[in-house]
Amino acid sequence: MAANFLWWVCILLETALLVRGISSELAKKYRLFYGYIICILGGELFCLVFYQFARDRYESVYWYTQLATVIASYAVIIEILQQSLRSYPVLSKPVTRTLCIIFALTVSYACCDLVANGFVSFARLAADLGRYLRFVEGALLLMMLWFFVRHRLPLGRNLGGIAIGSAIWIGANVINLAFLSLPGQEFSAFLRELLPITYLLALIIWSFSLWSAAPSCAGRLAGEPEEHLGLLTIKTRSMVAGVSRRFLKALRQ
Amino acid sequence: MAIITLLPVVLLGALILVFGLRLVRQALVGSAEGATIEDYSRAGRVLDSVLVEADIMKKILSSEDAYFIAARGTYEVQKLFHSERKRLALRWVRRTQAQVSDLLKLHLMLASYTSKPMRKFEFDLSIKYLVFKLISNVVLVVIWIVGPFKAAMVVTYTLDCTGYFWNIFRSRLFDVQGSRLASGPGSQ
Numbered sequence: 001m002a003a004n005f006l007w008w009v010c011i012l013l014e015t016a017l018l019v020r021g022i023s024s025e026l027a028k029k030y031r032l033f034y035g036y037i038i039c040i041l042g043g044e045l046f047c048l049v050f051y052q053f054a055r056d057r058y059e060s061v062y063w064y065t066q067l068a069t070v071i072a073s074y075a076v077i078i079e080i081l082q083q084s085l086r087s088y089p090v091l092s093k094p095v096t097r098t099l100c101i102i103f104a105l106t107v108s109y110a111c112c113d114l115v116a117n118g119f120v121s122f123a124r125l126a127a128d129l130g131r132y133l134r135f136v137e138g139a140l141l142l143m144m145l146w147f148f149v150r151h152r153l154p155l156g157r158n159l160g161g162i163a164i165g166s167a168i169w170i171g172a173n174v175i176n177l178a179f180l181s182l183p184g185q186e187f188s189a190f191l192r193e194l195l196p197i198t199y200l201l202a203l204i205i206w207s208f209s210l211w212s213a214a215p216s217c218a219g220r221l222a223g224e225p226e227e228h229l230g231l232l233t234i235k236t237r238s239m240v241a242g243v244s245r246r247f248l249k250a251l252r253q
Numbered sequence: 254m255a256i257i258t259l260l261p262v263v264l265l266g267a268l269i270l271v272f273g274l275r276l277v278r279q280a281l282v283g284s285a286e287g288a289t290i291e292d293y294s295r296a297g298r299v300l301d302s303v304l305v306e307a308d309i310m311k312k313i314l315s316s317e318d319a320y321f322i323a324a325r326g327t328y329e330v331q332k333l334f335h336s337e338r339k340r341l342a343l344r345w346v347r348r349t350q351a352q353v354s355d356l357l358k359l360h361l362m363l364a365s366y367t368s369k370p371m372r373k374f375e376f377d378l379s380i381k382y383l384v385f386k387l388i389s390n391v392v393l394v395v396i397w398i399v400g401p402f403k404a405a406m407v408v409t410y411t412l413d414c415t416g417y418f419w420n421i422f423r424s425r426l427f428d429v430q431g432s433r434l435a436s437g438p439g440s441q
Contacts, residue, residue, distance in 0.1 A: 138265050145272035152279060160280045167273025175266035178259050 006196050007044075013203040014041045017210060024213050026158065032079035033162055037206075039072040060123035067126040070133045074103055076166055077140055083159050084148065099140065106136045131177050138174040141167060161209020169202035302352070310345045313338065319402045335400055342401035343393060350389050353414075356422045357382055385414045 014037055021027035027034040043065035050061045081095055110132040114125055145167055148155065155163060176195050179188040322334045 135262060135265070138269055142265060142269050142272065145269065145276060149272055149275045149279060155276075155280070157280075160276065164273055164276050164280070167269050167276065171266045171269030171273060173266075174269065175263055178262035178266065 006200060010200055010203055011044055013207055017207050020211060026210055026213055030079060032075040036072045036076050040069055043069055063123045063126040067130040070130045074137060077137065077144065080159060080163050081144060084153055084155055106133055134173055134177055138170055141170055157209050157214035161205055165202040165205040169199055172198040306345065314342055314401045316402050339396060339400050342396050346389055346393055353385065353418050
């Protein structure tokens with residue numbers, strides 16, 4: 001009963017997020033993220049139909065939709081990186097290209113590994129592939145988050161919310177997948193119960209941060225440098241240049 | 254999945270959550286911790302002092318004074334001299350470690366205030382900094398065991414590393430646009 005209620009609340013939030021995104025035109029700015037939400041919503045409704053009318057095929061459909069969702073979540077990572085590195089075009093394209101290559105390599109490796117271990121069923125293949133992709137996605141997300149935190153890149157409310165929600169959802173997923181292979185574990189069962197709540201939390205974060213368009217953090221740039229700041233910059237540069245000559249002289253001695 | 258492969262995956266998930274929470278903290282506290290004019294001036298002053306101290310320490314830790322004291326001083330004077338110089342060398346290495354850490358923090362903070370695009374990820378800088386931290390701690394142990402005069406090579410290493418970081422941080426200061434800095438309490 002509680003699980004059904006939670007499920008319906010998530011569907012409502014996803015719908016509200018989509019409607020709000022279209023009305024505030026954030027859907028145009030963050031196409032890949034909203035595409036991911038559509039993918040999740042579509043998958044849930046698809047699963048609901050099969051659960052109601054063709055329950056014997058529900059399990060295989062579930063794993064296919066999960067795989068599609070994991071693939072779509074890669075697009076969210078690309079979106080976050082592209083938007084955050086918009087001011088650094090030298091980095092943005094090579095990073096996106098690298099992500100796409102890593103994704104293609106992961107799929108190839110996973111397929112080869114699974115075929116080598118013996119083909120069981122398409123549903124099992126989809127489940128295992130989804131797991132591999134989720135682990136690699138987690139590693140990529142970690143590197144991205146490390147980069148943002150290390151360099152204190154300003155993301156803004158919209159993009160920051162997407163990143164934070166994704167971190168919470170994917171992090172919980174990765175931990176859950178690790179314990180999923182240990183049947184009978186109480187902790188594993190507890191994590192499986194916690195996962196929908198984590199997803200609800202991520203949805204709440206996304207809804208809150210994407211409720212309206214927030215100005216991007218380029219807003220902190222002043223139009224013209226103030227005089228005393230410009231003088232300070234010149235003074236510091238000349239001081240640093242003067243001291244460098246002394247240091248080089250000291251090193252050579 | 255075996256337990257041995259379970260741990261790295263759980264660690265990965267936990268780190269993602271940790272960094273996600275740090276991002277939350279950064280978002281909430283971010284504007285208060287933005288780089289100010291005072292930070293920028295302080296970075297320039299710290300760079301200046303690092304170089305001045307490196308210059309002085311090179312002279313203090315040269316072997317010429319040790320040879321002079323060995324030739325003319327009594328045993329107690331030599332012992333006192335070595336002890337004082339060892340104490341100075343240890344204090345200098347520790348201070349340099351702290352200054353480089355401080356500058357690295359400022360360097361990263363000022364990354365978003367520059368107009369030039371980042372040419373490459375600063376992964377190399379982080380690796381070099383970690384290596385510096387590790388080896389400078391080894392330097393401390395070596396100086397403590399054998400003294401600064403016999404450990405001249407390690408002192409030279411510390412000086413070279415300081416020079417490397419100095420160049421990196423100097424480039425960052427040159428690239429900073431002053432207009433992007435917030436006014437701090439000492440900005441006047």
